[in-house]
Amino acid sequence: MKMVVAIVNDSDAASLQSNLNKARFQTTKLSSSGGFLREGNTTFLIGTEAKYLDELIEILQDNCQHRDKTVPSMSPVANTLEDHYSFPMHVEVGGATVFVVDVEEFYKI
Amino acid sequence: MKMVVAIVNDSDAASLQSNLNKARFQTTKLSSSGGFLREGNTTFLIGTEAKYLDELIEILQDNCQHRDKTVPSMSPVANTLEDHYSFPMHVEVGGATVFVVDVEEFYKI
Amino acid sequence: MKMVVAIVNDSDAASLQSNLNKARFQTTKLSSSGGFLREGNTTFLIGTEAKYLDELIEILQDNCQHRDKTVPSMSPVANTLEDHYSFPMHVEVGGATVFVVDVEEFYKI
Numbered sequence: 115m116k117m118v119v120a121i122v123n124d125s126d127a128a129s130l131q132s133n134l135n136k137a138r139f140q141t142t143k144l145s146s147s148g149g150f151l152r153e154g155n156t157t158f159l160i161g162t163e164a165k166y167l168d169e170l171i172e173i174l175q176d177n178c179q180h181r182d183k184t185v186p187s188m189s190p191v192a193n194t195l196e197d198h199y200s201f202p203m204h205v206e207v208g209g210a211t212v213f214v215v216d217v218e219e220f221y222k223i
Numbered sequence: 224m225k226m227v228v229a230i231v232n233d234s235d236a237a238s239l240q241s242n243l244n245k246a247r248f249q250t251t252k253l254s255s256s257g258g259f260l261r262e263g264n265t266t267f268l269i270g271t272e273a274k275y276l277d278e279l280i281e282i283l284q285d286n287c288q289h290r291d292k293t294v295p296s297m298s299p300v301a302n303t304l305e306d307h308y309s310f311p312m313h314v315e316v317g318g319a320t321v322f323v324v325d326v327e328e329f330y331k332i
Numbered sequence: 333m334k335m336v337v338a339i340v341n342d343s344d345a346a347s348l349q350s351n352l353n354k355a356r357f358q359t360t361k362l363s364s365s366g367g368f369l370r371e372g373n374t375t376f377l378i379g380t381e382a383k384y385l386d387e388l389i390e391i392l393q394d395n396c397q398h399r400d401k402t403v404p405s406m407s408p409v410a411n412t413l414e415d416h417y418s419f420p421m422h423v424e425v426g427g428a429t430v431f432v433v434d435v436e437e438f439y440k441i
């Protein structure tokens with residue numbers, strides 16, 4: 115059993131969820147926010163057997179899009195970081211950031 | 224040190240929390256939602272030494288109940304999945320889904 | 333790649349976030365609550381290469397403070413635990429509780 119932690123853009127979360135259900139992946143959703151842009155995003159916890167990992171990664175690739183964002187100079191983020199970066203700043207937000215962690219024991223109670 | 228991730232029904236969370244406190248387990252609670260039924264549930268993060276895992280699993284078994292749910296045909300879930308399942312659909316929600324993950328390093332700062 | 337799960341006091345989260353950004357750590361933030369005091373706190377998920385762990389721990393040490401709290405006798409926590417502890421009760425809340433977990437696979441989609 116593996117635990118997949120996938121951080122995705124809010125706007126992709128609904129279609130990703132439907133396609134995971136159709137492929138019979140069981141998931142739990144957590145509301146989260148990005149550390150840099152301070153915008154809301156979605157963190158999925160997905161416990162799955164190792165043999166389904168490739169299929170899962172493919173569903174993430176098909177449902178999670180890159181997005182270009184611009185951080186304006188007069189924003190809270192720019193104010194805290196203005197001595198480290200120059201604003202306005204172009205940022206490319208990926209479709210999904212995915213961590214696969216080994217699960218030693220799994221229980222359904 | 225192990226990290227236990229336990230996803231439980233909201234209605235069991237309060238009594239589970241009290242019994243974990245009494246047994247001196249330290250926990251952190253996250254609000255979450257189920258991927259299939261889209262209903263709120265609770266995700267506990269519980270860092271504990273391996274020798275207390277059996278006791279922890281027992282407390283989960285004593286405090287987390289199975290529940291039967293019916294997903295009606297005219298619901299948002301049914302609308303997105305109607306070509307994959309037939310509705311109304313009987314669903315048995317378990318008491319707890321539990322993942323045990325190894326912790327390589329642990330710090331109290 | 334390692335996944336660092338750091339649970340910190342809400343009042344330290346903002347300055348911690350800025351200093352993690354400046355040091356170019358990528359993070360995701362989850363709202364959480366403590367199991368014992370039932371107060372809000374912040375759980376950071378930080379994926380980082382093992383060689384940056386020492387630097388990350390130092391940033392946590394510099395930004396997360398201990399706090400003394402008193403749990404009064406007439407509080408919800410005291411009511412559920414009064415046969416296990418005596419109230420009012422002095423509690424020392426640490427700056428951060430940190431778990432480091434190994435990541436088997438990492439994808440940027």
Ligand SMILES: Nc1ncnc2c1ncn2[C@@H]1O[C@@H]2COP(=O)(O)O[C@H]3[C@@H](O)[C@H](n4cnc5c(N)ncnc54)O[C@@H]3COP(=O)(O)O[C@H]2[C@H]1O
Binds near residue numbers: 355358359
């Ligand atoms: N210190 C820094 N300096 C310059 N640019 C920076 C930066 N930190 C982040 N960025 C850029 O900003 C985008 C949004 O990051 P944010 O932290 O809001 O939102 C992130 C965060 O919530 C999560 N994430 C990404 N990598 C992570 C990691 N290693 N650990 C934990 N969460 C991560 O995934 C979201 C999207 O990340 P993605 O890499 O696609 O896209 C990132 C990246 O392109």
Ligand SMILES: Nc1ncnc2c1ncn2[C@@H]1O[C@@H]2COP(=O)(O)O[C@H]3[C@@H](O)[C@H](n4cnc5c(N)ncnc54)O[C@@H]3COP(=O)(O)O[C@H]2[C@H]1O
Binds near residue numbers: 161259260
């Ligand atoms: N491998 C895993 N990884 C991550 N989180 C997991 C997980 N297995 C279970 N969970 C979490 O635990 C909750 C209860 O799952 P359970 O399997 O007892 O009860 C499930 C199961 O009996 C059924 N179910 C879930 N997905 C299904 C699917 N694709 N097809 C048919 N039935 C499904 O619906 C019930 C409620 O599911 P829901 O997703 O709303 O809520 C789930 C989800 O939040």
Ligand SMILES: Nc1ncnc2c1ncn2[C@@H]1O[C@@H]2COP(=O)(O)O[C@H]3[C@@H](O)[C@H](n4cnc5c(N)ncnc54)O[C@@H]3COP(=O)(O)O[C@H]2[C@H]1O
Binds near residue numbers: 252368424
């Ligand atoms: N092993 C673990 N697994 C998961 N999360 C963990 C954890 N250890 C700590 N945490 C998280 O970190 C917060 C601060 O814990 P700390 O140990 O510094 O400070 C704790 C500790 O000094 C004390 N405490 C906690 N549980 C206790 C118990 N059963 N009996 C007596 N004191 C307790 O109350 C303070 C606040 O605890 P609270 O639960 O509200 O909030 C906790 C909890 O959210």
